[in-house]
Amino acid sequence: MSSVQVVRTGKGVEWAMHTLLNLAWSGDGEPVATAQLAAGHDLSVTYLNKQLQQLVRAGLLESVPGARGGFRLARPLAAISVLDVVLAIEGDAPLFRCTEIRRCGTIGRRCPEASFAEPCAVKTAMARAEAAWRQALAEQSLADVLGAADAHAPGVAAHVRQALGRD
Numbered sequence: 001m002s003s004v005q006v007v008r009t010g011k012g013v014e015w016a017m018h019t020l021l022n023l024a025w026s027g028d029g030e031p032v033a034t035a036q037l038a039a040g041h042d043l044s045v046t047y048l049n050k051q052l053q054q055l056v057r058a059g060l061l062e063s064v065p066g067a068r069g070g071f072r073l074a075r076p077l078a079a080i081s082v083l084d085v086v087l088a089i090e091g092d093a094p095l096f097r098c099t100e101i102r103r104c105g106t107i108g109r110r111c112p113e114a115s116f117a118e119p120c121a122v123k124t125a126m127a128r129a130e131a132a133w134r135q136a137l138a139e140q141s142l143a144d145v146l147g148a149a150d151a152h153a154p155g156v157a158a159h160v161r162q163a164l165g166r167d
Contacts, residue, residue: 012089015043016051020060020080021146023073025160031062031070032164040163051089058088077146083137095130098123 019037026032034052038045052071055061062074098120102108149156161167 009086009090012047012051012054013086015041015048016055016085016089017082017142017145019048019052019071020055020073020077020085020142021149022160022164023061023071024077024142024146025157026164026166027157027161028166029072031064031068031072033070036164037071040160054088055085058084060084060088077142080142081138082140082142082145083134085142086137094127095133096123096126098126 018041022037022040023032034049035045037043037052038048052061052063056063056071056074059074060080061071063069063071100116100120102111102120102122103116158167
């Protein structure tokens with residue numbers, strides 16, 4: 001029997017967004033080591049590094065090799081949408097995958113084939129909702145998120161710079 005599959009965004013998106021914001025708050029454009037970025041929020045260095053590599057592949061971060069290397073923003077936060085981050089970490093597969101459950105079981109067998117001529121109404125509704133969600137994410141830049149974070153927690157940039165050894 002088929003079932004409906006819904007995918008949720010994972011913690012990697014949250015980690016990636018906070019890391020991008022922290023790099024912006026570091027203020028100097030110099031690379032920050034993965035260990036420093038991870039320690040700032042008690043994150044797993046190994047897991048965070050996977051997220052950082054995905055952000056590099058998406059063109060959101062630059063990786064700088066060497067003893068003083070690490071990661072830095074590849075472009076300004078105003079040029080990075082929340083959707084860019086989600087796609088970098090989660091990929092672009094649809095969040096909802098219709099498995100045509102309407103065709104299964106005794107109900108599906110009782111319905112004439114003509115009942116399935118149109119796309120599944122559940123799939124159509126979920127596709128509309130996902131399109132609206134993606135549009136809302138695309139309309140928000142990380143600069144917008146940074147501005148909201150600064151408004152909610154004034155002075156956070158100074159704390160981030162201290163935690164990253166920038167002040």
